[in-house]
Amino acid sequence: MLYKHFAVPVDGSPLSSSTVEQAVGLAGACDARITFIHVKSDFASSEDGALLHTMSPDTFAEVSAGNARAIVAKAQAAARAAGVASDHAILTHDRPHEAILACAQDKGCDLIVMASRGQGAIGRLLGHSVTERVMQGSTLPLLITTVLRNRPLSDEARAVAVIRDEHRSLAAVIQAVQAALAQPPADRPLTPLLGAMLDYIEAFPERSHHPKEDVYLFRALQRRTTAMDEVLQTLEQQHAQGPEEMARLRTVLHDWAQGQAGAGDAFAERFGHFAQAQWTHMALEERLVLPAASQYLTDEDWKGIVAAFEGNADPRFHEDPSFDAMFTRLLSLSDRFPVGAEKRLPA
DSSP: OOOOEEEEEOOSSHHHHHHHHHHHHHHHHHTOEEEEEEEEOOGGGSHHHHHHHHHOHHHHHHHHHTTHHHHHHHHHHHHHHBTOOEEEEEEEOSSHHHHHHHHHHHTTOSEEEEEESOOSTTGGGGSHHHHHHHHHHOSSOEEEEEETTTSOOOHHHHHHHHHHHHHHHHHHHHHHHHHHHTSOGGGSOOHHHHHHHHHHHHHHIIIIIHHHIIIIIIHHHHHHOSTTHHHHHHHHHHHHHHHHHHHHHHHHHHHHHTTOTTHHHHHHHHHHHHHHHHHHHHHHIIIIIHHHHHHHOOHHHHHHHHHHHTTOSOGGGOOOTHHHHHHHHHHHHTTTSOOOSOOBOOO
């Protein structure tokens, strides 16, 4: 039997990110679609939540959503990169296994795909006990991808999960910009929102992601083999050209903000070219560099890479703690713009 609609609970942990990639790969092979399910606790029932709801309903709405929108956006970005159709459900429930089962049934899913003992910010919601309860209560088939207690994530698996997760963060914001620009001109967002999105797209890769790739991942691979030299040189050149391209985008956005005729359409066109370049860039890394790294790098290499990408290494690349908050805020602000058709990364 070929399953056609997966229910995939997500919590934002490295284990969850790894499960998303496995589920997306399986869905692509089965020509299936995915519903990503995120279950969050009931903030409104807490004393702080009740007070905030009374004092500032708008702020309450944003805080109570937490990083839920960001988590499902990254999962859906992984699906879009592989050309897999997906939707999502964000649920508030104190018994997450019941919420997962009810949502899977309601959405018409025919397979639940999850790992045991997720360890994200709400890891308790997708822990081993929840997996057991889903297994006990489900009338649907359940595929458990990993039991963390039996098979802890290796340094390589953790590093790859972080790299892919950072790609998904960037992709989700790019797709949010494209969704906003796809609206009729009268409904497009004010340029300050697009400017804030450009701030993230520029700052996160330039200050964190690309330098770590250059110094840790690419250098390690160059030490172990010459087979990837041409690809790595291309990627490093693209990293170096990033600031120039962002400057051009900002110039056109400034013209738009000043009311210059046709600037909005010009920005949309230039951003479209930029987005396509990003898909190609990330595809090279995920289709060629990461598999080569898995083949050639040693356990010691991966130890240094995961330390860097998890923020525990070279002080030159201290992670800006505002990046996660910026990402969550942007996804919240752009949520009214529906993301369109799935985008497959180039082969």
